[in-house]
Amino acid sequence: MDTLRIYIGWDSREDIAFQVAKQSLEKHASIPVEVIAIKLPDLVDQGLYTREVDPLASTEFTYSRFLVPHLAGYTGWAVFVDCDFLFFGDVAELQEYMDPKYAVRCVHHDYRPKETTKMDGVPQSAYPRKNWSSFMLFNCAHPSTRQLTPEVVNRESGAYLHRMQWAQDDEIGELPTGWNWLEGHYAKPETGYPQAVHHTRGGPWFKEWQSVDYAAEWLAEAAEYEAKVKTG
Template identity: 40%
Template structure:
């Protein structure tokens, strides 16, 4: 496997496809090394993902994110991110933080959600390690417990709280600027990855949130098409 290829998996939700496209563009437009971006799309995983929709699921990839090690055949490293994000720096800098002594590396947020409802009227669930799985550097060879059978049957808390690891010492720490929570963390102009966890500017209710202007600019750049010059 070519270690220079940065494998990125982004959650995809059919209700807000624009988020995936904007997030992917924000990565590609700043990357200094080759990047492979794969949507974690429920519509493409029906042959292995058998869970029924649960009322506490806020996105279509709430659980399918844990299939990334299986998708990688438990070989090499990968990055998973939610879709409601933009990257403001070179993704290679995040990739270079890999440390083989860990099974997974995350921003260890110390927060509980303040609101009872998330975007699209999804219920907000309070639990330890909330948002830890929104950005993950995954050492897939050390995540072999995440089989399709396990992902289909384990509880949400078992998955999102890393109960599938033998020890929490296998969870490495990423710098907080790689997981800035808009509306939860203090404003940070130096954030490298912005997470609109409560709802982003693509919803009218959050159109003026922190980094909203940058999201709209990213969307505009993603839609850009140079026009052909008219022949004289």
């Protein structure tokens, strides 16, 4: 693999979350990576995204994440990840999970959120395979993945997309829990760090969420990013 394409969801309300996810991912990567922001206004301008606004959608990339195989030209492998991640692991490790028999690989959470609202007041909902789609390793050339055309992504329900009904169950491979470690749900490892911490309840970019696990590490990463911006 020459370069691993990483698509990170971008939300206009949480740019700093995107920047920290991107910086921490690139910092730990030992292979070339290309990080691409999934920006809804750009996809709308290109005519790739035509869905009506969904009041229940918690982010601007709730549905557009499923355009990744199309954006990648239905070739090779690509990663989608939410913006509320902090990376400690090397994405080069994902290469060992690139088995062509799978359409997609992800952490198979059994997740039932305790909170009734998300970090910015959006109602929290529970559904099968919740959070599976927040970190996906796509086999973009797989026949099932190729079904994710812009027409399908714009037409189909959230349940169809997020529950990965576009693939057969045996085509949805697993990734180790550390690649989508849900803060507040999983116990912290006794030593070391998860590969990727997901602040799905609320992240340290909100003042009321600065006591969550790995908040200090996130804030340090954010300070490093902001210092780089100031110095040009």
